[in-house]
Amino acid sequence: MPPVGRGLLRQLLEVVNRVPRGRVVTYGQVARMAGRPGAARMVGWALHSLSDERRTPWHRVINARGAISPRGVGEEEVQRLLLEEEGVSFDERGCIDLERFGWDGR
DNA sequence: AGCATGACTAGGC
DNA sequence: AGCCTAGCCATGC
Numbered sequence: 001m002p003p004v005g006r007g008l009l010r011q012l013l014e015v016v017n018r019v020p021r022g023r024v025v026t027y028g029q030v031a032r033m034a035g036r037p038g039a040a041r042m043v044g045w046a047l048h049s050l051s052d053e054r055r056t057p058w059h060r061v062i063n064a065r066g067a068i069s070p071r072g073v074g075e076e077e078v079q080r081l082l083l084e085e086e087g088v089s090f091d092e093r094g095c096i097d098l099e100r101f102g103w104d105g106r
Numbered sequence: 107a108g109c110a111t112g113a114c115t116a117g118g119c
Numbered sequence: 120a121g122c123c124t125a126g127c128c129a130t131g132c
Binding site for chain 1: 110111112113114115118
């Protein structure tokens with residue numbers, strides 16, 4: 001498993017920390033906004049290494065399809081719940097409308 | 107330096 | 120419309 005370097009980790013979290021309530025961003029977006037286009041896969045690991053970080057809204061990061069990326073069993077449901085609490089809605093297939101809830105950095 | 111590893115993606119079929 | 124494949128980046132061995 002590729003541990004994320006400290007510097008990169010900081011840059012990525014800086015972006016994620018800016019995502020407002022009720023909005024979501026994709027992994028690729030975060031990478032781009034952090035000045036590391038293409039490093040989408042690293043974003044997931046950055047968040048993975050958080051574990052107990054409460055300051056970072058890790059749940060507002062989803063994949064390009066607008067869905068929650070599968071990982072440990074049960075974790076997805078937690079993320080979905082947190083998002084729904086903020087007013088983000090899912091369609092019948094479990095996807096979020098990025099046109100409505102996507103955050104473009106402004 | 108080469109290879110494996112992933113909460114990813116875009117492009118083909 | 121799904122599933123598969125091949126690129127993708129950063130880090131460790």
